[in-house]
Amino acid sequence: MSLLGLLWMLFLFVVSCDSGVTYNHSGNCADWAEITIDEYIIQNNVWGKQNITNYEQCIYKESPIDNFPVGWHWVWPEPPGGVKAYPEIIYGHKPWSAASTTADLPVQISAITDITAVYDITQTASGSYNLAFDVWLNDTNPPTGESITRELMIWLDREVMVPAGTYQATVNIDGEAYDFYKTEFPDWTYIAFVKQTSEFSGTTRIDLFFDYLVANGHIADTEYCSSIELGNEIVSGSGSTEFANFTVTVN
Secondary structure (H helix, E strand, O other), rough: OOOHHHHHHHHHHHHHHOOOOOOOOOEEEOOOEEEEEEOOEEEEOOOOHHHHHOOOOEEOOOOOOOOOOOEEEEEOOOOOOOOOOEEEEEEEEOOOOOOOOOOOOEHHHHHHOOOEEEEEEEEEEEEEEEEEEEEEEEEOOOOOOHHHHEEEEEEEEOOOOOOOOEEEEEEEEEEEEEEEEEEEEOEEEEEEEEEEEOOOOOEEHHHHHHHHHHHOOOOOOOEEEEEEEEEEOOOEEEEEEEEEEEEEEEE
């Protein structure tokens, strides 16, 4: 092994020890690697890495037979810049993908009765990151990157990093308090609900966020919910996230 390789392994070891994170899975560490389980895709999303090379991010599926546990781990340095990556589980039609993972999405918001995500997550991490849903809304079906109207994020947990945009209000949705942020990106509106109390196991009613946004004029019920994704936006640091379960039902 080269000296550079030995130094990189030492860096990974030190960061993992400092954060208390241990990795029991090597997994697939290739950029944009994917694992398909039924109607879901685990994706090793590194959309913001730019020219960074001294990092590690891997996805895995523990059992060759069972769908769960699945997860990922990461080590990212601290150069200037924002979000480096978003390892995630995808359900639906990501606007840049060729097809949907399920026949249930995309669906027009006006036709939705209920969208519920159920999850059981174990996370150990340090640095700057969040754990958040990313929900894409489009004005076409099928969606494209050019037809995006809104990016709706629901943050279940965060450390250091804060959402883009300006604080609008604290709102109560399904009995839980969220800080509501909003801003205009060049190509779409960014909306974030940041949960005041972190949650790693439970349910999130995505449709209730749509109800609030439609009722208050932030989105239109003619828009399509294209995909529902859940992952970690990572700015820097190290961590490990494992799902014992994740399901989305659309009615």
